[in-house]
Amino acid sequence: MRGETPSNVFIYGKTGTGKTATVKYVTKELEKVAKRAPRKVEVVYLNCELVNTQYRILATLANTFLGKVRENGAELSDLPEEVPMTGWPTDQVYKCFFDALDLDKQLAIIVLDEIDKLVLKSGDEVLYNLTRVNSDLKKAKISIIGISNDLNFMNYLDPRVKSSLSEEELVFSPYNALQLKDILERRATMSFADGSLADGVISLCAAHAAREHGDARRALDMLRVAGELAEREGAEAVTVGHVRQAFQKIEQDKMLEVIRTLPTQSKLVLYSVILLDEKGVRKIITGDVYNVYRTVCRQISLDILTQRRVSDLISELDMMGIINARIISKGRYGRTKEIVLNVQPLQARSAIQEDYISDIDTTAVPHQLTLA
């Protein structure tokens, strides 16, 4: 507001630590204060997950400032009405943004949320251009706030961009249990009726979330799910038990989501394990899984991988926590992995069958196996 060139700010921290919320709050306050100041302050918020190419960022910026210019009733003689979302050469859009911005003595704060997504998709050229704008502007100034949840993201950048973007750096560390408790309590007073939360419910949610990730959004999710469970039950209040159920439900949902996005071959291996489990086989063993897997593959005429590979896939499923595989030795009868399913067979099955392979025959388990 005093007309000095502000530092660019770079903010990083894990998801759910309040980066976006903080920036939005602070910029809103700033805009409020700036209304009484002689120099205008404009904040443009861009989520780079949605607006993720150089052209679209420039076009969005150009249109924002063209809009502001028109609001003020200024003459638009040499400026276009609007920049189309496709079609123009990039440098023309750039010039348009530049001219509209430089009409006034103003400060533009450009917030680039999820900036890592932008760089991943279209490189750091935009950032380079934006960081240089200040040296060409006569009246206006711009300042960039970059938000990223990838801590290593900076290393992908051009050193010049890196140094100018991180003039000021802020790190948001994950919330601890006390902070989460505080957040949950505030939200709870807004969304839950008095007395509908039993003692310890919020503490438990906070403790769980802090131990896992420190993500406030997910802590709130847990509280919400616990509330929904209690409501469905028609319970008087949300109890500690509901929170535990909610925790399990969230874990299960996460697991099912992982299963849904598994590559086909891994799904088939998992499917084979499920089939064996449903047939009541107590000790599920690599060799058996491979036999069932082969039958299933033949039924849907898919390539059959080698046992070596399937063994690796089983290890991967184990790492993901979908199954538990532990190596056991049966002495004279060899050494193998004993596999225990770690998900609800029915739900896991339907998650797998959402795939195009929906018509696998359940009789894929050979009879001699069920007898064995």
Add this chain to the structure above:
DNA sequence: GTTCCACAGGAAAGCTAGGATG
């Protein structure tokens, strides 16, 4: 004490899709 099963899992080479490059 030996044997030997039924795999585990390391190493290296082949294959392939997709992207970069000329």
Add this chain to the structure above:
DNA sequence: CATCCTAGCTTTCCTGTGGAAC
């Protein structure tokens, strides 16, 4: 458009191994 590169899968070939049975 052809060609080259690369990462991620997969296969091939291999050595290693805990412990019940002999």
